[in-house]
Amino acid sequence: xxxxxxxxxxxxxxxxxxLLSLLPLAGWWSWKRNGPLAQESTLIVKKGTxxxxxxxxxxxxxxxxxASLFKLWARARKLHLIRGEYTLAPRASLSDVAGKLRRxxxxxxxxxxxxxxxxxxxxxxxxxxxxxxxxxxLWKSPRLAKVAGFEDAPSLEGLVAPATYRVHRxxxxxxxxxxxxxxxxxxxxxxxxxxxxxxxxxxxxxSLAEKETNVADELPKVTGVYAHRLxxxxxxxxxxxxxxxxxxxGDLRFTAPTYDDIRRVHPFNTYTMTGLPPTPIAxxxxxxxxxxxxxxxxxxxxxxxxxVGGHHFAPTLKDHNRNVTTYRQTLKRQRAEKKRS
Numbered sequence: 001x002x003x004x005x006x007x008x009x010x011x012x013x014x015x016x017x018x019l020l021s022l023l024p025l026a027g028w029w030s031w032k033r034n035g036p037l038a039q040e041s042t043l044i045v046k047k048g049t050x051x052x053x054x055x056x057x058x059x060x061x062x063x064x065x066x067a068s069l070f071k072l073w074a075r076a077r078k079l080h081l082i083r084g085e086y087t088l089a090p091r092a093s094l095s096d097v098a099g100k101l102r103r104x105x106x107x108x109x110x111x112x113x114x115x116x117x118x119x120x121x122x123x124x125x126x127x128x129x130x131x132x133x134x135x136x137x138l139w140k141s142p143r144l145a146k147v148a149g150f151e152d153a154p155s156l157e158g159l160v161a162p163a164t165y166r167v168h169r170x171x172x173x174x175x176x177x178x179x180x181x182x183x184x185x186x187x188x189x190x191x192x193x194x195x196x197x198x199x200x201x202x203x204x205x206x207s208l209a210e211k212e213t214n215v216a217d218e219l220p221k222v223t224g225v226y227a228h229r230l231x232x233x234x235x236x237x238x239x240x241x242x243x244x245x246x247x248x249x250g251d252l253r254f255t256a257p258t259y260d261d262i263r264r265v266h267p268f269n270t271y272t273m274t275g276l277p278p279t280p281i282a283x284x285x286x287x288x289x290x291x292x293x294x295x296x297x298x299x300x301x302x303x304x305x306x307x308v309g310g311h312h313f314a315p316t317l318k319d320h321n322r323n324v325t326t327y328r329q330t331l332k333r334q335r336a337e338k339k340r341s
Contacts, residue, residue: 034091037063042107043086044170051079054101064094073098082106085168108166113180115162115285116210120247122160122283130173138177148181149189150200158203158280161187191286195293196227204276206284206292211240212303215310219291225303225313227295234301236270244281245269307331 041063045054051074059067073079079098084106088097111125123135130138138144139156148159161183167176192199209222226236242257245266261269268277284292302320303311307330312323 032093032095035064035093035097037088037090037092039090041088042169043088045081045083045086045101046170047083047172049081049083051075051081054081058097063088063092064097066094070094070098077102083170085170106168108168111165111167111176113160113162113165113283115288116214116282117160117162118244118247118282119155119157120252126167126176129167129169129171129176134173135177138174141174141177144174144177144181147178148184153200153279155279156181158207158283159184160283162283162285163187188289191289191293196295197292201276202289202292203284204280205295206288207280207282208236208238208240208276209291210284210288211282212238213311216287218311219288220294220296221298221300221313222303222311223288223291223295224297225300228297228301230275231297233274235272235274236276238270240281241268241270241277244277307334 041061043054043058043063052071055064055067055070055074058064058070064070073094079102081101082104084104085108086100086105087107088100092100109128111129113122113125117125119139123130123132123139126135140154141156142151144156145151145153145159148156150159153159156177160177160180163180163183165176165179165183167179189199192202195202197205205223205226208226209219212222213219226238228234229236239257242261242264243254245264245268246253246257246261248268249264249266262271265272267273268281270277298313299315300313302314302317302323304314304320304323304327305311307327312326314320314323
């Protein structure tokens with residue numbers, strides 16, 4: 001081999017050696033460099049999703065540049081995917097994305113369910129996680145009603161515990177409602193035993209009181225009026241039930257009851273039907289449940305709002321009509337004062 005040939009061979013070896021020495025650096029650079037993502041994005045890892053599927057999705061959606069490099073890392077680290085919703089920041093590196101998945105940094109949303117909420121309120125609260133048509137199907141699920149402890153209940157109305165639920169979009173819709181009825185079974189159902197009514201009827205009575213007043217001290221008086229009426233066979237004439245009948249009839253206006261609402265013949269309208277409605281009409285609070293368990297029964301058979309908070313209670317229709325007149329005068333005065341101000 002001539003000196004010139006030996007020189008060329010030596011240069012090639014040096015170049016190859018230099019290139020090989022740069023490979024780890026190039027890999028590190030690919031791993032740590034800013035990614036192509038222009039704005040915050042969300043990755044949903046559903047149950048049963050594979051590493052390869054996630055890698056391909058990340059590359060397809062422009063979150064990472066190389067699905068192949070992600071797959072190599074995932075296999076080397078024996079990545080175990082944790083189902084969940086992951087928020088990815090703009091320009092997140094491949095290292096950032098991989099680290100978030102490895103640590104299971106799931107993004108949760110707090111869904112707050114409060115007393116007095118009804119089916120339509122709950123549906124709106126979970127609409128980002130449960131499609132509307134799926135919600136209404138699950139709302140009438142006998143299996144979920146059985147989990148709650150009332151297998152014969154025709155819907156989940158009242159069978160959802162008021163609480164703050166941490167959810168994410170990788171959960172199945174049924175899992176989210178199951179979470180809520182399991183909380184009811186554990187936290188609410190045990191409180192319904194031992195009262196003067198059957199447990200489910202106690203829940204219904206509590207829901208009526210919950211919708212009638214937001215003054216905690218009045219709750220036993222309200223349940224007392226209704227318990228008294230039930231005892232003597234008098235219709236409950238609960239305004240919120242006439243509204244509930246309206247909504248079930250397809251009219252979802254959330255306004256005060258009208259004359260037509262009061263006169264509507266419907267199983268939930270206690271102006272036209274005797275006894276309790278077929279189901280609760282809302283989620284009752286713990287205070288409302290206690291009031292239904294121990295209603296304060298007196299001679300009172302009527303009550304009407306005062307117009308300034310709370311209600312006036314009365315034993316006779318004559319006294320009640322006097323209170324209604326006072327209520328209307330209060331509202332008229334308030335409207336006049338508002339107009340002058």
